[in-house]
Structures are given as structure tokens and as C-alpha cells.
Amino acid sequence: MNQMLQDQDVQASQVQIPQAESAPDTPANPPAPEHPHFAKPQRVAFVQSSWHREVVEECRISFLKEIEARHITNVDVFEVPGSFEIPLHAQLLAKTRRYTAIVAAGLVVDGGIYRHEFVADTVIKALMDVQLRTEVPVFSAVLTPQQFHETEVHYEFFRKHFVIKGIEVAEACANTLLSLERLRGQVAAGIPG
Numbered sequence: 001m002n003q004m005l006q007d008q009d010v011q012a013s014q015v016q017i018p019q020a021e022s023a024p025d026t027p028a029n030p031p032a033p034e035h036p037h038f039a040k041p042q043r044v045a046f047v048q049s050s051w052h053r054e055v056v057e058e059c060r061i062s063f064l065k066e067i068e069a070r071h072i073t074n075v076d077v078f079e080v081p082g083s084f085e086i087p088l089h090a091q092l093l094a095k096t097r098r099y100t101a102i103v104a105a106g107l108v109v110d111g112g113i114y115r116h117e118f119v120a121d122t123v124i125k126a127l128m129d130v131q132l133r134t135e136v137p138v139f140s141a142v143l144t145p146q147q148f149h150e151t152e153v154h155y156e157f158f159r160k161h162f163v164i165k166g167i168e169v170a171e172a173c174a175n176t177l178l179s180l181e182r183l184r185g186q187v188a189a190g191i192p193g
Helices: 002-014 053-069 083-096 116-134 152-189
Strands: 043-049 074-080 101-107 138-143
Touching: 043 053, 043 083, 053 074, 053 101, 053 152, 074 083, 083 101, 083 116, 083 138, 101 116, 101 152, 116 138, 138 152
Parallel strands: 043 074, 043 101, 101 138
Antiparallel strands: none
């Protein structure tokens, strides 16, 4: 069977596939997507834990780049010791009414002394409570991997993963703020939903 796969691979590699010629006006990179603009300026707080900073900061970096592409340029960054401290900080920031959204980023790992699932569960529930109590949307990029070992392989894997999470949380934040802006405008105008 292995020989058959190798023979097919050789045959496939010998087949010449003509490549489509690109039009001379086609750019090498596709244009950046156009994101909708907001009616009012938005201000976002980004709360990051300093525990495993070299991993978590990848989320902040990609978030800031993506959120700017989505026309949100007022972002204040706050750092707390660990993920457990994020909810209180988020609540105090929400109560100021300066922010239209709050984003949390952290990495909760199994330290062997306590069950990290309890910490992660507590943090996520507390962030949900903050947004429901204050009506300021709170987004979580607080991750709890099943396994995290302090090896370069795991650090590199989670750095890359946090880049993706930063983009995803920026998209979720911007889309939610646009939706809330429309909804609040309809409510103010007396338009039934």
C-alpha cells in the first residue's frame, strides 16, 4: 500500500498544471476589507494580566491593530497581576461610563497547587456579571488551556494562538458596538424592534 501511495505521488508530481495568468491590474495583495464607521466615537478599555505577559501581550498587539482597522482608535490599556484581578478592574472601569466596551485578556494555567478550572470559571462568570450589571459589553480573551507546560514549544503555540484571539476579540467588540449603536438609536427614535 505504501508503494502505491508513493507511485501516485510521483505520478501526481509529474502532471503539469497550467497556472492561470493574472490580469496585469490585479494587485498582489487583496485590498483590506472596508469596515463600517461608527456614528459616535467609541472608547475601549483593554485589561491584560501580567502573568505570562510574553504570551498574553500577543493578544493586545493584534487586538490594537485590528480594532484600529475597525475605526476604534481610543483604547486605554490596563495591566493587572493575574486573571483573577481582571473582573474587579473591569467593573470599576465600566462604572466610570468612560468606556463603551471592555476587553479582558489573560492566561490561566494549571499551577499544580489549585484547580485552574475554578479560577477560569470564576473570572468568566464575574466578567459576565459586570456586563449585565453595568450594560457595558465585556469581551473575554482569558484562555484556559487543558495543558500548558513551560516549554518553548508551548510558549510559541500560545503566542500564535493569542494573535488569533486578539483579532477575534476585536471583531466581536466592533461588531457588538455597531449592533448596540443601531439598537440604541432605534430605541431612542421609538422604532419597534
